[in-house]
Amino acid sequence: MKRIGFLSFGHWSPTRGSEVKTAADVLTQSIDLAVAAEELGLDGAYFRVHHFAQQLASPFPLLAAVGARTSRIEIGTGVIDMRYENPFYMVEDAGAADLISGGRLQLGISRGSPEQVIDGWKHFGYRPDAGESPADMARRHTQVFLDLLQGEGFAEPNPRPMFPNPPGLLRLEPHSEGLRERIWWGAGSNATAEWAARLGMNLQSSTLKDDETGEPFHVQQAQQIRAYRAAWEAAGHARSPRVSVSRSIFPLVSDMDRRYFGHGGKESDQVGIIDQTRSIFGRGYADEPDRLVAQLAGDEAIAEADTLLLTVPNMLGVDYNAHVIETVLREVAPALGWR
Template sequence: MKKIGFLSFGHWSPSPQSGARSASDTLLQSIDLAVAAEELGADGAYFRVHHFARQLASPFPLLAAVGAKTSRIEIGTAVIDMRYENPLYMAEDAGAADVISGGRLQLGISRGSPEQVIDGWRHFGYAPAEGQTDADMGRRHAEVFLDVLRGEGFAKPNPRPMFPNPPGLLRLEPFSEGLRERIWWGAGSNATARWAAQKGMNLQSSTLKDDETGEPFHIQQAKQIEAYREAWKEAGHERAPRVSVSRSIFAIMDDRDRAYFGRSGKDQDQIGFIDENTRAIFGRSYAAEPDALIAELKQDEAVAAADTLLLTVPNQLGVDYNAHVIEAILKHVAPALGWR
């Protein structure tokens, strides 16, 4: 069995061709799509976070709203850029969203990716310590976040508080039991995947990663997953880790699907640079009739290795169409691959 969810970047555009023309459209439709996905039997509703862009940026109000409107589906992010985050305030927001959802939060975090603006985290009041990079700062924020999620007291109480305190040092509230084990790290390289394992985080691997060997994307990603699981075992963690991969997968079921994705032109890996020094490989998209799609996906080693698959959805095409995209995979592709 493989958990299958959707991943939305939450784009909106004032273009007449867009089904999401404002932030309000995107946020409300995101809630509706999560409800629809749960009714279809999907396992997760995940959202990408981008700052300074016409996309989803502030995840916790959305996650809390989805948690209040659903009862079973996992809700999460893929990913939150930790360079921008106050880890203590974030722990309070995450705890609240998890309590509202009844413990269904699956929070993906990372050091971030190329942005809309130069050093956007500086506008949020953050800067790397001397001798460190912005990536170091993001990982440090993550470590503080993980530490406070343990629920241990660390703050000395006021001897004359406004309200009575429990004995001992105080922790952040609300504390949500088990959330620490539901934190994921979005890794772009084998080294950061191993670091995530050492820190006891689950692994999220997206549709791009550092091109470390020149091999096809799915093979490099499968090796990244293997390196992560080896590091997890070496770290001696007691629980079993989870691993997700993201894919753009569209089953061609009707003329509408064919018009949108019949000639996607992205059925091969792509090579590019995500900054001046990092050569990256971008994984292919899949779009075909179900039988052909099943045959192609059987060859994807990383999808086979992961326990969770996140389907990237074109959110600007509207809730009904995206529900159709998810349903087609769940009903016509997943069973033949042994995912259902």
């Protein structure tokens, strides 16, 4: 059995063929898709965060709204770029969204990917410390965030406060118990996956990672997951971790499916250079359901993960994406033992 969710990059564009013309469209349709996915029996609604782009950015208003409109589905991100985040304010926002949803938040964070502008985090008021890289700064922000989520008091109370204080040092509010165990790290390498394990974060591994061995993407990703689990066990954490992978999966069951995704072109891994690092991009899957099942059965990383996130083409609209989700749940998941 696997948990299955969707992952939306939240694009909008006023171009011909787009069902998502504006920022208002992408926000309201993201909520509607989460509601539809819950009704179909999907387990999670996850959203990507990008700054300075016509995509979803500030995640917490959206997560809170989805939490208020749904009752069961997990609500998450994949991922928030911690170079841009104030961990203190983020703790308050995350606590509020988690409480609104009844403890369903699954928050994916990472050191970030190449952005639309040069050093965009500078415009948010952040600078690496002396000797730090931007990635180091993201990890520092993360460690502060994780510490604050523990809910321990750290701030000296005012002796003449506006409102009465509880005894002792004060913590940030609202505090949501258990949220610390529902933080995920988006790892692009084996080393960062092991770092996340030592800190007790769950693992999100997407369709991009450092090309560390030259082997097929799904093989390298499975190795990353196994390295993560070994590091988790060595760290002695009491609970079991969760691991997700994301994939583009499109069963071709209608003329519309074949028109959108039946032309091929993404059946193999791709290799490129990102931030002067050789990176490997995983393939997409689009085929008739029986052939799709046979192809997915050979994906080692999906087999290793407990959670699968389906990347959805959000600009094709809520109805079409609900159709894709329903088809995967009906035609693919049972045959592979995911349901």
